[in-house]
Amino acid sequence: MATQLRTSPVHEADAVIIGGGITAALVAEKLAELRPGWSVIVVEAGRSLLDFDSRYVYRQRSLDYGENQWPGDFIPDQAPRGMISRTMAVGGSALHWGGVCNRFSEEDTRLKSLYGLAVDWPIEWKELERYYCEAERRLGVSGEPSPLPEDWRSEPYPMPAMPMTWNLIQLKGWAEASGIRFWTTPQAKNTVEGYGGRGKCRRCNTCEICPTGARYSPDFTFKSLLAAKKIQLHDQTLVRRLILDPASTRIAAATGNRLDATGAAVEYRAPRFILASGYCWSTHLLLLSANSRFPDGLANQSDQVGRYMTGHLAFQTTIDLDARIYPGMNEQHSLISREYFRCKPGAPYIRHDLRVWENSGGRGPAMRDANGSLLMADALLTDWRTRISRGTARVRGYFDVHPDADSRLTLDPASKNRFGDPMPSIQHRIDAASESRRAATRAHFDTLFARLARARDGRLGQISALNYQDHPAGGCRMGTDRATSVTDGFGRAHDHDNLFVVGAPTLPTGGCTNSTLTFTALALRSVTEIAKT
Amino acid sequence: MKRRTLLKSVAAALVARPAAGLAQAAQTAASTFTAADIDTLRAIADVVLPEQIGAPARERAVAAFVRWHDRYREGADMGHTYGASTVRTASGPAPARRYPPQFASLQDAAVARGAKSFALLPRDARRAVIEALLNTPTPVTRMPAQPTGASLIADLMGSFFNGPDGWDACYGAEIRRYACRTLDDSAEPPAPIRRG
Numbered sequence: 001m002a003t004q005l006r007t008s009p010v011h012e013a014d015a016v017i018i019g020g021g022i023t024a025a026l027v028a029e030k031l032a033e034l035r036p037g038w039s040v041i042v043v044e045a046g047r048s049l050l051d052f053d054s055r056y057v058y059r060q061r062s063l064d065y066g067e068n069q070w071p072g073d074f075i076p077d078q079a080p081r082g083m084i085s086r087t088m089a090v091g092g093s094a095l096h097w098g099g100v101c102n103r104f105s106e107e108d109t110r111l112k113s114l115y116g117l118a119v120d121w122p123i124e125w126k127e128l129e130r131y132y133c134e135a136e137r138r139l140g141v142s143g144e145p146s147p148l149p150e151d152w153r154s155e156p157y158p159m160p161a162m163p164m165t166w167n168l169i170q171l172k173g174w175a176e177a178s179g180i181r182f183w184t185t186p187q188a189k190n191t192v193e194g195y196g197g198r199g200k201c202r203r204c205n206t207c208e209i210c211p212t213g214a215r216y217s218p219d220f221t222f223k224s225l226l227a228a229k230k231i232q233l234h235d236q237t238l239v240r241r242l243i244l245d246p247a248s249t250r251i252a253a254a255t256g257n258r259l260d261a262t263g264a265a266v267e268y269r270a271p272r273f274i275l276a277s278g279y280c281w282s283t284h285l286l287l288l289s290a291n292s293r294f295p296d297g298l299a300n301q302s303d304q305v306g307r308y309m310t311g312h313l314a315f316q317t318t319i320d321l322d323a324r325i326y327p328g329m330n331e332q333h334s335l336i337s338r339e340y341f342r343c344k345p346g347a348p349y350i351r352h353d354l355r356v357w358e359n360s361g362g363r364g365p366a367m368r369d370a371n372g373s374l375l376m377a378d379a380l381l382t383d384w385r386t387r388i389s390r391g392t393a394r395v396r397g398y399f400d401v402h403p404d405a406d407s408r409l410t411l412d413p414a415s416k417n418r419f420g421d422p423m424p425s426i427q428h429r430i431d432a433a434s435e436s437r438r439a440a441t442r443a444h445f446d447t448l449f450a451r452l453a454r455a456r457d458g459r460l461g462q463i464s465a466l467n468y469q470d471h472p473a474g475g476c477r478m479g480t481d482r483a484t485s486v487t488d489g490f491g492r493a494h495d496h497d498n499l500f501v502v503g504a505p506t507l508p509t510g511g512c513t514n515s516t517l518t519f520t521a522l523a524l525r526s527v528t529e530i531a532k533t
Numbered sequence: 534m535k536r537r538t539l540l541k542s543v544a545a546a547l548v549a550r551p552a553a554g555l556a557q558a559a560q561t562a563a564s565t566f567t568a569a570d571i572d573t574l575r576a577i578a579d580v581v582l583p584e585q586i587g588a589p590a591r592e593r594a595v596a597a598f599v600r601w602h603d604r605y606r607e608g609a610d611m612g613h614t615y616g617a618s619t620v621r622t623a624s625g626p627a628p629a630r631r632y633p634p635q636f637a638s639l640q641d642a643a644v645a646r647g648a649k650s651f652a653l654l655p656r657d658a659r660r661a662v663i664e665a666l667l668n669t670p671t672p673v674t675r676m677p678a679q680p681t682g683a684s685l686i687a688d689l690m691g692s693f694f695n696g697p698d699g700w701d702a703c704y705g706a707e708i709r710r711y712a713c714r715t716l717d718d719s720a721e722p723p724a725p726i727r728r729g
Binding site: 054061063064066068072073074076079081162163164165166169200202204205206211213328329330360365366367368372374377378381385 | 601618
């Protein structure tokens with residue numbers, strides 16, 4: 001499906017997008033609308049997995065054998081340390097995503113002003129809100145508006161909310177008995193037939209590979225753009241360096257190699273380059289592109305590239321409760337409370353989301369009873385049934401932590417790809433203020449989970465902490481001060497006026513809920529600016 | 534993985550089940566298991582799977598187990614782990630490679646009890662053999678989510694009980710965990726399970 005490369009290794013275009021994930025897909029789509037005359041090339045290191053018809057087969061093999069849902073979606077020797085997903089393919093990590101489309105809250109953009117923490121974002125909330133709406137339209141988000149006035153939205157969700165299953169109805173009744181309000185989680189999944197040319201969700205329960213196409217996936221956008229000849233897509237092509245114009249600080253070219261058997265060198269020339277490779281590979285490419293004029297990497301005169309790697313942490317538990325739950329009705333669908341997105345200035349700082357799912361963990365069949373006696377046949381079922389007479393909920397809260405300047409992506413000279421390029425190594429580190437809140441944050445969740453458990457005679461399970469920062473971002477943070485940031489509020493590199501970094505890398509802080517919608521909203525805002533150049 | 538050649542498979546099937554005819558022999562020719570193996574699996578299922586699900590459901594469970602092994606791929610891409618930068622190692626040797634001595638043990642136990650095959654043992658005797666194999670020398674304590682080859686009997690049990698049909702049997706409801714279905718009846722509890 002990808003455009004065949006010409007024999008010439010040099011390709012020219014009006015815009016070159018480096019990266020082929022969800023951000024790149026939306027950037028390409030919007031650019032094609034705003035600048036229909038421009039030639040746009042999308043360059044992706046991984047393979048094209050645009051074979052929609054194979055999804056049922058991939059899904060079944062994943063269910064039956066645990067095989068990769070997206071076979072070949074990674075590059076063995078592009079092996080970073082500290083990254084949480086190895087996906088490198090057309091579609092990126094959003095091939096696997098669950099489609100959750102929560103918005104951040106205004107507080108995320110005003111941490112310094114409101115709480116004296118971290119930094120403010122160089123963008124007004126009301127403006128970001130408009131781009132949230134645009135992102136929701138493009139992705140096709142179904143959702144239930146929050147009645148909280150601070151969650152005001154200027155447009156309705158494009159589609160009605162995903163209906164609650166029997167299980168979620170029981171869980172909502174229980175969870176709200178605690179006095180906390182919950183809503184269904186907004187998702188980029190069709191609840192009506194035909195939105196974006198895609199089918200309606202059929203609760204297949206494998207959102208990581210949605211066989212019906214109800215869940216948005218970037219490959220749909222790329223396929224459509226390719227069919228309309230609005231872009232060229234060069235897959236299996238690794239951009240390894242950005243090259244400066246010798247007479248200015250503009251980027252003149254991007255160079256790299258094919259990752260097919262030829263390994264052929266390739267070069268891209270364009271008046272504008274858009275880095276849309278996510279928090280890891282965008283940052284990595286800038287560091288790799290160091291030269292005599294920018295010895296610490298491109299866009300890095302401020303020494304900020306690779307710093308402030310961010311994300312959020314979580315506490316999670318299970319709660320056993322007096323409700324009839326049938327695990328498997330729609331396991332990815334969940335409830336969310338936005339009541340803790342806010343923190344009153346002056347109060348101890350804690351901000352988090354709160355999610356509730358049906359749960360099957362720990363509820364499976366057992367081969368031995370409590371005395372160690374063998375169970376088989378009907379006796380096994382009888383024993384099993386005694387253990388599922390009550391239901392369980394899975395509960396998790398992502399909470400807000402802020403990155404230290406030394407929360408970094410660096411080049412690891414000990415790990416190199418086939419070309420000898422050092423691979424990235426990411427070490428997350430939270431700042432001193434976040435560190436000082438650790439005990440209080442844990443105490444808050446202990447109390448909160450216990451409160452939920454008490455509602456309707458629930459029993460609290462073990463509380464565990466996530467051991468990585470989820471929905472990672474940062475590394476090229478945006479800001480108004482070029483001494484403390486890499487890009488301006490539109491993602492334009494302070495040091496190179498024709499280089500835009502879009503999406504995840506530009507976030508100064510990682511919020512306290514799923515971030516993909518925010519990545520894409522910011523990227524769409526960047527495109528508005530890119531189209532003016 | 535093809536453990537038997539076509540000729541051996543056909544011959545074994547004809548010897549073991551002369552009445553089954555060529556159609557059945559041809560059906561098992563491409564299978565990981567011989568017809569005799571499949572008879573043994575049925576005889577195990579008759580003991581370890583719930584009686585209350587009915588014979589047709591047990592037969593389907595055996596068929597699903599056979600199909601799983603027939604379609605197993607060695608060296609398959611197992612993807613990567615979310616939350617870590619690691620890639621999983623490719624899938625290993627077919628678990629069924631470890632079954633022949635286990636089938637042989639079942640056969641030996643049957644012969645020791647005066648039967649020509651495990652499948653021809655009375656149910657109580659089969660149960661005694663199975664319990665002995667699961668309790669000694671080291672008790673088998675878990676049914677794997679997917680067959681591992683370590684215990685043929687536990688693999689067969691795990692294949693059913695850990696799968697959607699096992700969960701439906703437990704809950705007495707047609708949850709149909711991985712079946713694609715309409716959103717329209719989401720709010721209703723799953724229908725009671727139907728037999729047959």
